[in-house]
Amino acid sequence: MSTGTLIVGASQAGAQLAASLREAGDTAPIALVGHEAHLPYQRPPLSKGYLLGKTDATGLALRSAAYYAERGIEVLTGERVVELAVDRAATARGRTLVFDRLALTVGARVRRLAVPGAELHGVHHLRVVADSDRLRAALPFARRVVVVGGGFVGLEAAAAAGTFGAEVTVVEAADRLLGRAVSPLTSEFYLRAHRRRGVRVLLGSAVTAIAGTGGEVSGVVLADGTELPADLVLVGVGVVPRTELAEQLGLLCSGGIVVDPDARTSIPTVVAAGDCTVQPGPAGPIRIESVQNAVSQGKIAAATLAGCPRPAVEVPWFWSDQGDLKLQIAGISAGHDQTVLRGDPESERFAVLYYRAGALVAVDAVNSPADYLVGRKALAQGLTVPADQAGAADRPLKELLVAAP
Amino acid sequence: MPKVVFMLSNGTETGVDARIGDSVMTTATQHGLDGVVAECGGNLSCATCHVWVRDDFLDAVGPPGEMEDDMMDLATSDRRDGSRLSCQITVSEDLDGLTVEIPPEQP
Ligand SMILES: Cc1cc2nc3c(=O)[nH]c(=O)nc-3n(C[C@H](O)[C@H](O)[C@H](O)COP(=O)(O)OP(=O)(O)OC[C@H]3O[C@@H](n4cnc5c(N)ncnc54)[C@H](O)[C@@H]3O)c2cc1C
C-alpha cells in the first residue's frame, strides 16, 4: 500500500501541489507540512492591502480548513522538517512521517544585512504575516522610515509607509531601481514616480551599518559616511532559497534546488516547486519568485508525481502594486536585446515591450492592463507585435498582433 | 451573514455564508469552489475569477470598472452581459442572495 506523498512547505506552491494531486485523481494520503502556524496564505498582500489594513488574516488564506479536510489533505502547521530521507522525515517536534513520494516546496527566507546593527529593534523584514503585523503596528508611529533595497517588496512598502505620513527614504546599492526585473526605462519611470510622490530615493548607495541607541534603531549609515536618521528601517534586499533539506538528500543545488521542466530534481522521484527552485530559462537557469510560478510549477510537479502528462506551459506573469501604480509583467525579459516604449511614462500609463532576435519575449505594463493582456496572449499563442509598430500607442496593441515569423 | 449562491457548471448550486467586505472571489475560494481559480488573489491580473452574475442582480452589482472591463475583454473566453471578475464584487448586506454562475473554463 502506498504511504502517500509528503509535501514539505505549506504555502503557495505546496498548497497547489496538494490540490492538483487530488484533481488528478490521486487518492493516496497527502501530508502538507508547514513551519508556519497558519494554513497556506498569500504573501503579496503583506506589502500591499494587508499592510494598509484593507484585508485581514482570514482574507489572506488561500483555502479554508474545510477545503483540505474534504479532500483528505492533512495540513500539519507549526511543524518544521529537520531531517529528511527519500522515504521518511522527522520534524523538530519529534514527529516521524513516512511516505513514498516527496515534494519540496520550501520557498525562500529573507536575506539579512550582514552589517553591524542589523539586529537592532526597529529593523524590519517582510516575508511572513507576523512581519507585516509588526510593520503595520509600527508604521503609524514612525516619522522617518528608511527602506534598504529598491526591489518590489521595498518599493511597495515604501509606498505604503508614505500613506501613514512618514518621511520615506529608499536606499538602493545598484544604479537603478528594480534592476533585476525590468528594463532601465521602467526603472527610470519608478524612480521619477516615487520621487514625485515625495519618496527620497538614493541610488548607488551601499549600507555599511545600522546605527542605534539603547538597542533601538536611530539611523542608517552609508558607505560615504552619511547617516540617514531613521526610527524604522525595512530591509528588503531579496531572499535566499532554502536548500538545506535538499542538500541533506544530496539533490543538486545551484542558487536553488535544480529542477527540470517536469519539476523533477536530480533524484527523479523527488519533485520541487516554487521560490526554492532553479529551472531552465530562455537565457540559462533562472529562479523565479512569483505566485504564478509557484502555482504553475506546483501543478507540473503534481502531474509528474501522479504520472499524468505535463500541463501546458504557462506564460510567466507577475504584478506589483506600488500605491496607485499597477505594474503587470508578462513573459521573461532576461536575454532581451531590444526594447520598445509604448505611450508616455510621464502620463503614468505606458508599456515596455521586450524583444529577443526580433521576437516578442515580455511586456511590462504600468496602469495598462490591456497591453499586459495582449502581451500575455501573444506569448501564449505564438504571436508577436512587429517592433517597428509596437510604439504606436494610438493603436490598440491587439490590432498590431501578427503571427510570429 | 449575506448568502452568495454559486451555480456550478455541472448544474449544482451551492449557497455559502459570506463575510461582509470579502469579495465574491474570496468567498468562493475559501469554500473550495473549484471553478474560481483566482490565481492573482484579487489583484486584477489574472481574470481566472470570472463569473456570470444572474440578471436579477446585475443592477445591484453594478458595471465593471475600466481595468476590469479591459481584462475581461481580452482574457475571458465567453464574455456575457453578466460577466464580472468576482474579485471586484464586494459582499454587502444588499447583495444577500446574490447568485452567480461559474463558467466551465477560466479565464
Ligand atoms: C511581501 C511580499 C510581496 C510579494 N508580492 C508578490 C506579487 O505581488 N506578485 C507575485 O507574483 N509574487 C509576490 N511575492 C512572491 C510570492 O509570494 C512568492 O513567490 C510565493 O510565496 C512563493 O511560494 P512558495 O510556496 O514557493 O514559497 P514560500 O511562500 O516561501 O513558502 C515556503 C513555505 O515552506 C515552509 N518551510 C520551509 N522549510 C520548511 C521545513 N523544513 N519544514 C516545514 N516547512 C518549511 C516555510 O515556512 C514557508 O511557509 C511576494 C512576496 C512577498 C514576501
Ligand code: FES
Ligand atoms: S483574482 Fe485575479 S483578476 Fe480576480
